Amino acid sequence: MTDSPQASGRDAVEDTFPKLLRLHAQARGDRPAFRHKDRGIWKTWNWREVYAQVRALAHGLKTLGVGEGDKVAIVGANRPMLYWTLTATQMLRAVPVPVYADAVADEMAFVIENADVKIAVAQDQEQVDKLLSIADRLKFLSHILYDEERGLRDYAETNLVALSDLAAAGRAALGAEASLERALDVVIDSGRADDASIMLYTSGTTGRSKGVVLSAGRSTQAARDTVAFDHLTDRDEQLGYLPLAWVGDHYMNYAQAFVAGSCIACPENADTVSQDLREIGPTFYFAPPRVFEAQLTRIMIRMEDAGALKRKMFDHFIAVARKWGERILNRQRVPLPARLHYMLGEMLVYGPLKNALGFSRIRVAYTAGEAIGGELFSFYRSIGLNLKQLYGQTEAFLYVTAHPDGAIRADTVGAPAPHVEIRIADDGEVQFKSPGQFVCYYKDPEKTAEALTPDGFVKTGDAGFFDDDGQLRILDRAKDVGKLVDGTIFAPKYIENKLKFFSNIKEAVAFGDRRDFVTVMINIDLTAVGNWAERNGISYASYQEIAGNPRVYDLIAGHVEEVNRSLAAEPRMAGAQIRRFLILPKELDADDGELTRTQKVRRGFIAERYAPLVKGLYDGSEIADISTEVTFEDGRKGVISGRVKIVDIGQSPALRAGSRAA
């Protein structure tokens, strides 16, 4: 054995995940590695058990013909068995390809076909059905494996195998023949740093997704760097609830846990995540801004319904936290009375609140993916949650920049992560070189070449700049930054984000490139607006109805005016104030192709689909008719049609004389 107890050096021996697993089975075999809540009870597996289970699965996969370089698709939620199958695949030097579980059959077919998948592993009947419906298009697919048996017992397909059966057979075979155990050890040892470790498909904000190939050595190295950066150890615990196919889950949960030897807890199912979070109390946590936002909205709604005394106490101590909390978190000097006042608040408000959210034990929390509102960001930091931002990409194997402890600001995404090199190209594009940097796009040398500069930097496609203290600020997608007819810079996401910081606004889509002025389409947030409606005695029967309510329009118009005021305060943006807006009668949905699977708006697609509304926004009409197709959750299609009101908004005068006031 070549294991070293210290695996944190930059030239560690464990350059693949199976080798790391073996190390933990030996070094900390009794420490918890995975937890899963099943039938209401948390079950725990330690590293030794996981290692044995993964070996059994690996042998089972081998008997199905999986070998070096073969692709194994994994479709489903965060269940231990699926994580283990992923490692078992890597153990055979084959390549796991996780697929988004909520992908419709067609999207799934694209990935599985593109990746030349040989074996597909599905969570349950739902996913098996999807796979069977596309099976005739997939010529390489030989077997479908499944985790949850329910409903699948009576299926006639002969190439359908239960993972539990496969593991049991593997375990029996390994137990009976020592030579098979040795053969497996040889395969693990033969794993090399430049083996493809995983293929992650990009979300496809711009067209078809691409398979990003990440190598074992680079993946483990990148994870080592950030584990050291955030001081993660085998005492840490995280909740694996993000999609398996997303780089965030594979990095933060899988890779970091396999390097640090920490524990991954799998939620009971997608609907129970918030309860499971409370029960597990993770120490390391990641959530996209919208999750933090939704939580804050829920807190505020519940506080509004609370008694007067509680509300007073909450307001008082939140004010204290706003004043002192961040300084205390950043270990700055704070006068003693303020510190004591804050401690009292911790006892009465912040502590219980964090406990209710499942945040009590968090040492490090990250958010990324979208800009986060300053208010929102400071709120969580002020109550003592060490929330930081990072900026990353699948192509970097996540981290490009991250906030180091103590230097945290809402409007930046942090300084370069350890061993990451960043530069800003002449056109403003952010480019980087990172330890985890991808190898190539699968079977697409052309796209690979496009993504790289001649000297090996990865082009992010994002426009940004470094501010004075060396932290990166991201403006928008470089290609989305446009100009109004009069030459004013128009950064749509910048405007959309400002709007989305209002809890009543869920999504916003801004238009303005090569137009005379800026307009936006708005999606209201049904939870927040619904609650507001209830308190104001407004009744409604459907999303469409409340979205068209004139008082809701007044409410949103107030927010738009406020955004205009804040735009007016920035010399570069004052000319790009919002002139007209409308509220969409339907929620933007990934099933209709309006959002990506990671919930980013697809602006071009929306402009096409709602062309009559865009026309209305610019031809001065007060009403536009729209009829559009919607996909229901069961896959059926229907049509929503209706009239949408368009409203004009006043412009705020630019604060500085001489700038282009609209």
Place this chain on the structure above:
Amino acid sequence: MSGGEILLDVEHVSLAFGGVRAINDVSFNIARGEIRAIIGPNGAGKTSMLNVINGFYHPQHGRISFHGKTRARMKPYEAASQGIARTFQNVALFKGMTTLDNILTGRSLKMRRNLFWQMLRHGPALAEEIEHRKFCEEIIDFLEIEHIRKAPVGTLPYGLQKRVELGRALAMEPTLLLLDEPMAGMNLEEKQDMSRFIVDVNQHFGTTIALIEHDIGVVMDLSDRIVVLEYGHKIADGTPDEVKSDQKVIDAYLGVAH
């Protein structure tokens, strides 16, 4: 599935409330393992029929045999202990109790230890409770209601309450499950879920199901055989296809003058 062993036989049953004849000389049977629907316009006597079957009402005339045993008068709890469970048209749950506790009440007839032991919550009583909890967790998993396990049912949306009620009925491990409008007031997606659960219950647990439902599409898809009632009379009985093409049924639903 029809044509098998007869589980429940209703013979010439009549039921009157004072002068109102709710059920008039109706006979039909339910075969083991089938899904049997009872349909008919409002006031046709469908719910009364279910109440007769589970012993809540006692018919003035006629006989009912279950498992081959003909009964004279039976109380609802006797029906329950013989393996007949039901859900109600208007959800009848303990609103202040959690989903889990509501489903556990369905196990009460299966508890062997007396109240004294259960209060001690020790030894055999504890082992028994764990066993029942396990069974209820299987149901919770089956009905996909993990996320509301600890939620008071009064706070749940209607569609979920219906599901909890089904869970409580299933906790009794019934031989015959009576469902009174399981899909009333549900949206399309909830109806699809509920249909799937009914079919799964039928196929995986082999539970015989009698259901009343107004959504004719659902009834035609789910049922093996259908009884059609109108003004307390049986006007048709057969497979969905037979019933669909029956002129009397068409008249009843289109409201042709008599």
